[in-house]
Amino acid sequence: MVDPTAKEDLSSTWDSSLCDDVQALFKEMKSESCSHKGMLVWNLQRKVEVNPSCSLSIISILVQKLEKTLTTVSKLHEKKTYMSVNPVLHTLYYVVIQSGVTIPKGLYHKAYECLGKLLILPSPYSAVALHTLRSIKMEMTAPGSLYLKRVIAEQNIKSEHFAAREKVFVLADPAVFSVSLEATVKAYLEVSRRLTNTRTMEKSVLFRVLETGLGTTCQSSRLAQALEVLEDHDVRQYFQDVVETVKQSLQHGPGSRADYLKGLKQIYKHILAASEKDVLHDEQGPVYSTTVPLPEMNFLMWTDEEMLWNLLTDFALPSGSNSIKDDKERISRDSGIVKDLKDSDEAEQLPYTAQKTLRERRNALKNSKSAEKLSLMEEKMKEDVTGNLLLLKEERSHTARVVVLGDDSTLGKLTKAYYIIRKKEAKRNMLTKKLDLQLYYIPVSDAEASPSSPDESRLSLASCLERVDPWYSVNVSSLGAAIPTLPELPSVSRKPTELSLYLLDTLCYYLRCGTQPVNLPVYSVKMTLSNSDLASVEELFVSHLEADIPDFRHLKDRQQREPSVRQKKSSVELFGVVLSVNYTKATLSKRDVKGEASMTWRVVITSEPAASASGESYLAARFDSLNPAYNTKIETRNISIRTMEQRTLCVCLDKDPRRIYTNVQKIEISPCLDPGCTIRCRYSIGSEQELPLSKYLDKVMSLPINSFSGVSM
Secondary structure: OOOHHHHHHHHHHHHHHHHHHHHHHHHHOOOOOOOOOHHHHHHHHHHHHHOOOHHHHHHHHHHHHHHHHHHHHHHHOOHHHHOOHHHHHHHHHHHHHHOOOOOOHHHHHHHHHHHHHHHHOOOOHHHHHHHHHHHHHHHHHOOOHHHHHHHHHHOOOOOOOOOOEEEEEEEEOOOOOOHHHHHHHHHHHOHHHHOOOHHHHHHHHHHHHHHHHHHHHOOHHHHHHHHHHOOHHHHHHHHHHHHHHHHHHHHHOHHHHHHHHHHHHHHHHHHHHHOOOOOOOOOOOOOOOOOOOOOOEEEEEOOOOOHHHHHHHHHHOOOOOHHHHHHHHHHHHOOOOHHHHHHOHHHHHOOHHHHHHHHOOOOOOOOOOHHHHHHHHHHHHHHHHHOOOHHHHHOOOEEEEEEEEEOHHHHHHHHHHHHHHHHHHHHOOOOOOOEEEEEEEEEOOOOOOOOOOHHHOOOHHHHHHHHHOHHHHHHHHHHHHHHHHOOOOOOOOOOOOHHHHHHHHHHHHHHHHOOEEEEEEOEEEEEEEOOOOOOEEEEEEOOEEEEEOHHHHHHHHHHHHOOOOOOOOHHHHHHOEEEEEEEEEOOOOOOEEEEEEEOEEEEEEEEEOOOOOOOOOEEEEEEEEOOHHHOEEEEEEEEEEEEOOOOOEEEEEOOOOOOEEEEEEEEEEEEOEOHHHOOEEEEEOOEEEEOOOHHHOOOEOEEEEEEOOOOOO
8 A cells, every 4th residue: 555645745846956956046146156047047937847746836936036035125124135036937937838737826815916016126127027917817817828829920821810920030140150159050040940840839728728728627647648639720720719818818818717717618528539449549649739839039140230230020020911011112212302202213113203203302302201200209208107118019919039149340340230220210110010029149169268357258248148147147258158168969860859959948938038138328429530531431330439549559468478577657758648539538527628648559448338337328448558657547428538749549349350440530429319219390391390299218229138027217
């Protein structure tokens, strides 16, 4: 006879083991010495996938941890007491969406009450708590709905009830990725394509939703057998029935749970009845995975600035419509300048009166609707007020998740591409009203970091994101560090390896839970050139600008070879005043300062985002002298530097050797204005005024990189 206490002891041991895993997971977040921080998160996810029943214990442990955090916060009222809230919330959400078992209503109610109390926390903790609370509420109303909506969107399954479509673009920088690393990462990511099939997905959704909703009344093995023998058109019909049932339940709210379960039971009975003749009752049915399947990863080498724009338009604006095709062609070649219109075939074929009307327009905005003009500003306003774009996102049917792999120079490249998109959308709104663009960043470098010299680090913005969001460091930075060391994937291997699953699962975790943006400020730089056909060049940078005087490089090299040689006083007379500097202090006074720099051979300007700085974003400018006694540091938001005595500067942007400018006499740096916020209204001919409410709008452009926590307000 089996001892009845044996099962209780086993269950207690299992819960104790899971509790230890969860505790180790959040302690690991504070450990800087561990090189595989993300492995603990991934191992916990794998346990839920292998043994879905353990999700009940994990949810209970996570809710208890949140309750302890609430108690601590109410006593101490310190920020450090709730720093671990977001990682716990993301883990809770992910376990719920990945769990394939019925979660008791009592456990859901306990989690719901705890999440409601977390809404008193400041942003972004309350924002993540609200997102998790809404997800829990959705599952309480219609069990399995979170899974269903995510699969339909990620797998692009056609449905007349949920129109959401998502696509993942993974863009790698050729300057960082070697040919061999490109082939390796591509092979790892393409595993996701072999694991997806529309009919299999629909059967998995049917199985998961019916099993989760009906609980013990659902005969899982019998249902799996029935789904296996059904014809494809029958599977499609039952799938649509379940989708419709879910949508109706979510529309009617929590009070419709009974009707929802009744509807699922009817569909379940119809499936069993339709397959009764073909099912062999003595055979075991197939095993359907109840975890969310991997989305398709489109891995590409990022070779062209226009590449991102083309990918987004091809996804959100299919070329099947003639009007859309014409719009895409017009944007690609028309800058709004009279010359562009005159040379285009379209203008030549139009009657004279039509040509005249087109040529007289200004800024290519005459034919665009006023609602389109204001949509970018509306987006900016909603972002400024709420910190997110939940209302606006619900109106969009397409979501493009763009993952960029590289270093600081890659983010500089992304900044330019993002600016081009905003500029084109300001002229004619095509993407913004239909596409939700989400940007993700995985830091990958081909060079080892130098802790002794921060200037040599090519992952400075990644360090900023890590300071803002430790959970980003645990999951994303550790993944980025592992990518260059990935072994080559055997071409004969049909089953995914453990490393390929780690890469894909961790990337999916970032895509699904990284919903809070960190806004990195963008700066414009105007460079006045000498000995050039161009009077000036305007550029952008997001992390770093370095300008040195080529005439002094040999002196600096000699000083580095002979560090013991003391600087002579005559050196000051030899150099004299090298640079003239005008800047605005990054203080409350914002006082304008004029100065001169002697013996300076290099200027290093780095961006300090508000996310990592206390207060507003600013630029830290360091003037390096051959004599360290003359080194100077300033903090500013606007700065102008001009060379003296016919000397010139060599300027490098975002540590990118592809963006070096020589023979520069003057540089002027200021926060970059968002093209979407520069729209003006015309009251009379010859005079323009800003829109009435635009003066209350933050017009500075920023690059929104998704993280797990975002910025604390």
